[in-house]
Amino acid sequence: MQEFSRVIDFHVHPPLDAEDKGVSPKDIAEELLDLMDKSGVSKAVILPIAPYISNNYIYKLVEVEPRRLVGFASVVPNPADKAVKELERAVLDLGLRGLKLHPGMQGFCLRSTHVWKILRRAGELEIPVIIHALWMDESSLYFKSPYKPWENPLEDYALLPYIAPETRLIYAHMGGLLHFKEVFNIATHRNVYLDTSYSIITLAREVGLERLAHYIKLLGAEKILFGSDLVPGLTPEDLGPKKQIELINRLPLSQEEKEKILFKNALQLMGTS
Numbered sequence: 001m002q003e004f005s006r007v008i009d010f011h012v013h014p015p016l017d018a019e020d021k022g023v024s025p026k027d028i029a030e031e032l033l034d035l036m037d038k039s040g041v042s043k044a045v046i047l048p049i050a051p052y053i054s055n056n057y058i059y060k061l062v063e064v065e066p067r068r069l070v071g072f073a074s075v076v077p078n079p080a081d082k083a084v085k086e087l088e089r090a091v092l093d094l095g096l097r098g099l100k101l102h103p104g105m106q107g108f109c110l111r112s113t114h115v116w117k118i119l120r121r122a123g124e125l126e127i128p129v130i131i132h133a134l135w136m137d138e139s140s141l142y143f144k145s146p147y148k149p150w151e152n153p154l155e156d157y158a159l160l161p162y163i164a165p166e167t168r169l170i171y172a173h174m175g176g177l178l179h180f181k182e183v184f185n186i187a188t189h190r191n192v193y194l195d196t197s198y199s200i201i202t203l204a205r206e207v208g209l210e211r212l213a214h215y216i217k218l219l220g221a222e223k224i225l226f227g228s229d230l231v232p233g234l235t236p237e238d239l240g241p242k243k244q245i246e247l248i249n250r251l252p253l254s255q256e257e258k259e260k261i262l263f264k265n266a267l268q269l270m271g272t273s
Contacts, residue, residue, distance in 0.1 A: 009230065
């Protein structure tokens, strides 16, 4: 089994209440870097969820080690004019490199024209957008809302590639056990990608490594990015990035396919080396 030392984790969160509790961004960054070292992760993409974590906080966090930490922005899409201004500030002034949206946590519908305006502006800014896409959420649910103002069916996710055709969309969690086949199908659009976060463990348990690798090959490994959904201090070890990386390395895929999933696709999406 080939192991790879270059790994980019495309889905990492700071604790949701870190900023409210006055936890230093430096402390979170140092804890993240320690966990990355222990897991064999060379670089991590840090995802906030507005309004719980501010873009300023993420900027300060990644500044601790900008060679290894990449910051994404987050905005609450409604109203769009305010959200666009904040996204532009986060990208153009703070240097954040992408956008994170979580419909359930942020309480919006993907059919909203406010959301569409944000997605299109992200495309104009040439940044990727990662969107929570997990049904029957069996993850550790650190960000789970106590209510769901709107449910976003598969049709809404299938519509977005047409609404924002120039925007690179990353659907997090691959749809989970309930809808992974449908989400894989949506990812056949040229501008849609999937991250493996958490779901790769449950999918491997449910369908087996051979079958999971078969689905990845059908879609194309260039469409899949490794992400762990790591939250420092909260993610149990058996669901952490190290276990997920080990699982990817056990998949019956070629070395090139594993490298694409573990770091090459992320580099391409972020336009870096």
